[in-house]
Amino acid sequence: MLQELQLHYGHLFEKELIEEIDRVATLKQVLAGTKIMDIGQYIKSMPLLIEGAIKILREDEEGDELLLYFLEKGDTCAMTMTCCVGNHKSEIRAITELDTVLIMIPIEKMEEWTGKYKSWRRFVFDSYHNRLMELLETIDNVAFKKMDERLLKYLKDKVAVTGSNIVKSTHQEIAYELHTSRVVISRLLKKLENQKIISLHRNSLEVL
Template sequence: MLQAIKPTFSDPQLLAEIKTHTKLKRIEKDETLIRSGDKIVFVPLVQKGVLRIVREDADGREIFLYHLYAGQSCAMSLNCCQAGKESMVKAVAEDTTEVLLIPVGMVSEWFRYTEWKSFINGTYSNRFVELLNVIDLIAFSNMDKQLLRYLQARAQANNTHRLDITHQQIADELHTHREAISRLLRTMEQKNLVRLGRNSIELLHGL
């Protein structure tokens, strides 16, 4: 039986429904929970850990969108399930993560509960702002700012200043070439923003 549900709902009927209809799933670091093109049969509600949400095109090219922390759900999955579409994003665990799997049919069913309706509307609002920030970075910022934002977001999600990650992995998620990422990282190292190691990057300033 679930001991606690994040976010904390107070309506006992809603809590009873959540405990009855959801399943708790544990996924390990770097394990994929949802893939692009998957039929959406559940919506994830993070209880512990962090999910990284990535947009993936038909050729497998990726771009990092945002993170989901405990108490948060994925607006993209919500949108796809309500529209009857396949997943347009990939969800990957940053670390050992636990999520509640909410059947798609219950998402609209629970709209009769004020708390649930407010949670879903808040999820859309918060993710919309984050997506606008991503668009601004892509459209109006240089790649160095995109790279720094990406590294800071990954470091914050993992609660560490040191990331075990390759230049190629970063390039894949920022939809660019490895050589460009390597050049930018060397420049950032010269500016004392990062320290580069073998398949690792350490941020030298606060997250």
């Protein structure tokens, strides 16, 4: 694990912090489509992404989901940090978008490192800022953008996160994550195909 830490976080963290993470953290490999955190769950450790991607979702009273943002390698989830420090239940659901490798840090180290290491403190504050900006972007999309604009941004984000122009999601799965109906998504996807922006396939689509 030390090699992965040095490769992905050596430019961010002091040598002493890297060595301490290596001593106390555990390496976890998770397959795509795995729920690694759920709403109402207490958080016992904080993840750092080494490889892969995770989608963060919120749920309404009817059980419908809304995609908030994606986490990629080098990221951590600010909401997880908040739950860890305050011993609160999770307010979000996290599902791996790709096969993912995580470094799991025990929660008791969170506050200790914030006072002990300047680089860790900066990393935490930067993570809060980045996730807040992504949440504001999500709010703007929901409040101000039409569904066709939201759909196109969603597809572009998927391509950016996965590194592939093939989006392996059904119309229903996309509808869930954008908090709309399958009928609306199917109609808009057909419109995008007619505009030569995408090509539709069974249970997947290609962004051209």
